[in-house]
Amino acid sequence: MRAIVTEPRTLYQKIWDAHVVERRDDGTCLLYIDRHLVHEVTSPQAFEGLRVAGRRVRRPDLTLAVPDHNLPTTPRVDAAGRRLPIADAESAQQLAALEANAPEFGIRLIDATAPEQGIVHVVGPEQGFTLPGTTLVCGDSHTAAHGALGALAFGIGTSEVEHVLATQTLLLKQSKSMEIRVDGALGFGVDAKDVILAIIGRIGASGGTGYVVEYTGSTIRGLSVEGRLTVANMAIEHGARSGLIAPDETTFAYLKGRPMAPAGEAWGRAVAWWRTLPSDPGARYDRTVTLDAGQIAPSLTWGTSPEDVVPITGAVPDPDSFADASKRAAARKSLDYMGLAPGMRMQDVGVDNIFIGSCTNSRIEDLRAAAAVAKGRRVASGVRQALVVPGSGLVKRQAEAEGLDRIFIEAGFEWREPGCSMCLAMNPDKVPPGERCASTSNRNFVGRQGPGARTHLVSPAMAAAAAVTGRLTDVRELMHQQTGSL
Numbered sequence: 258m259r260a261i262v263t264e265p266r267t268l269y270q271k272i273w274d275a276h277v278v279e280r281r282d283d284g285t286c287l288l289y290i291d292r293h294l295v296h297e298v299t300s301p302q303a304f305e306g307l308r309v310a311g312r313r314v315r316r317p318d319l320t321l322a323v324p325d326h327n328l329p330t331t332p333r334v335d336a337a338g339r340r341l342p343i344a345d346a347e348s349a350q351q352l353a354a355l356e357a358n359a360p361e362f363g364i365r366l367i368d369a370t371a372p373e374q375g376i377v378h379v380v381g382p383e384q385g386f387t388l389p390g391t392t393l394v395c396g397d398s399h400t401a402a403h404g405a406l407g408a409l410a411f412g413i414g415t416s417e418v419e420h421v422l423a424t425q426t427l428l429l430k431q432s433k434s435m436e437i438r439v440d441g442a443l444g445f446g447v448d449a450k451d452v453i454l455a456i457i458g459r460i461g462a463s464g465g466t467g468y469v470v471e472y473t474g475s476t477i478r479g480l481s482v483e484g485r486l487t488v489a490n491m492a493i494e495h496g497a498r499s500g501l502i503a504p505d506e507t508t509f510a511y512l513k514g515r516p517m518a519p520a521g522e523a524w525g526r527a528v529a530w531w532r533t534l535p536s537d538p539g540a541r542y543d544r545t546v547t548l549d550a551g552q553i554a555p556s557l558t559w560g561t562s563p564e565d566v567v568p569i570t571g572a573v574p575d576p577d578s579f580a581d582a583s584k585r586a587a588a589r590k591s592l593d594y595m596g597l598a599p600g601m602r603m604q605d606v607g608v609d610n611i612f613i614g615s616c617t618n619s620r621i622e623d624l625r626a627a628a629a630v631a632k633g634r635r636v637a638s639g640v641r642q643a644l645v646v647p648g649s650g651l652v653k654r655q656a657e658a659e660g661l662d663r664i665f666i667e668a669g670f671e672w673r674e675p676g677c678s679m680c681l682a683m684n685p686d687k688v689p690p691g692e693r694c695a696s697t698s699n700r701n702f703v704g705r706q707g708p709g710a711r712t713h714l715v716s717p718a719m720a721a722a723a724a725v726t727g728r729l730t731d732v733r734e735l736m737h738q739q740t741g742s743l
């Protein structure tokens with residue numbers, strides 16, 4: 258018998274090959290979509306399109322709707338259990354549309370008051386809706402987060418949302434492949450957020466444009482699923498279409514028993530297939546970038562692009578230090594907006610707001626890391642708002658069972674209902690104009706957290722450290738004081 262010789266394939270190639278319905282001569286493929294997450298902002302017109310065309314949703318059973326962006330994070334029901342109205346008219350309209358569209362089209366809706374409600378990118382993995390080897394889409398740019406479980410996941414626009422709802426397929430061209438390999442042990446006080454910030458700082462906000470990235474190496478393998486979700490979540494911030502992490506025992510242990518994950522015999526069959534997915538030895542990537550985890554410090558951004566990364570021990574860069582003229586101009590504009598001067602030490606910069614939340618950092622581990630720093634301390638008097646916003650109702654309950662809510666509340670943080678919150682200014686949680694925020698979210702764009710808001714992207718532990726000192730702070734100092742050793 259002759260052995261069949263096949264080219265070694267990457268994880269990306271394997272998932273792609275398994276989903277091609279039709280390949281055209283120009284390389285465009287019709288790809289089957291296994292999972293579709295829907296939220297209130299990008300779906301109303303898509304459903305309207307279906308209605309006008311008289312079409313139904315092709316696979317309502319593969320579609321899950323969750324409101325998250327526009328919901329206030331203050332209590333949603335009154336003492337009698339009645340839903341409280343949403344003040345903002347557009348938000349109220351979008352939420353009402355989702356609540357009407359889901360039942361009309363036979364889609365499961367996790368509504369605003371359901372215990373499982375949360376940010377789509379937190380809910381998908383948590384429910385076991387997100388599975389290795391699947392293609393997963395959502396009308397949302399941070400959909401790549403689901404790649405942490407080995408799903409080929411990416412954001413799509415509203416017209417594509419309509420296309421997927423109607424056909425369960427999408428027309429796509431294959432991207433190039435990039436390996437981002439991180440090896441070594443993470444230093445004290447350094448976490449998954451610092452890893453992805455370091456990656457973005459290295460390759461730049463458009464370094465991944467045209468690529469699907471696979472994060473590999475011992476550092477990535479050593480991360481929990483929560484940490485992997487933080488990394489893959491920001492794939493779009495270095496321009497990649499998608500960010501993948503090969504499924505392994507950590508992934509399987511995380512998924513086992515989740516409500517929507519396969520069960521019984523189906524579980525065994527699924528795991529057997531998932532084990533075949535990791536990139537084959539010798540599989541070729543179009544580009545490989547390597548990072549040494551030991552070189553990564555607790556990091557943060559100084560400017561208005563996620564690539565503007567420095568270690569917390571660093572200083573605001575001098576725009577003149579950039580080789581590229583457009584970078585110099587962008588840095589000047591950024592510093593002006595951020596109210597910072599070249600050479601200022603990052604640790605001397607005071608903060609007015611703290612946001613611990615978003616689909617990047619609102620899972621249980623994130624809250625534990627922040628609580629470990631907040632414990633027994635007080636939010637500094639100069640800090641006007643310090644919000645902790647769990648990524649889902651289930652995260653919230655788990656945190657409460659562990660007493661984390663008490664730690665935060667006693668320290669002077671506000672403990673909120675789940676949602677996108679202060680990650681973007683689409684609901685009542687905003688950073689006031691000209692004020693500065695240490696935020697665990699993923700975007701520090703101009704106006705992202707409110708008009709004139711100044712954002713510094715940090716890890717949960719770093720956000721808690723900034724909260725208790727009132728300035729951007731090296732969390733290692735506080736942890737050192739706490740443990741008395743380093």
Ligand SMILES: CC(C)[C@H](C(=O)O)[C@@H](O)C(=O)O
Binds near residue numbers: 299
């Ligand atoms: C509102 C939504 C469409 C948007 C996105 O596409 O990502 C938001 O989630 C964001 O993070 O900017």
Ligand code: SF4
Binds near residue numbers: 617
């Ligand atoms: S938490 Fe932020 S980044 Fe994530 S989906 Fe919501 S708005 Fe987008």
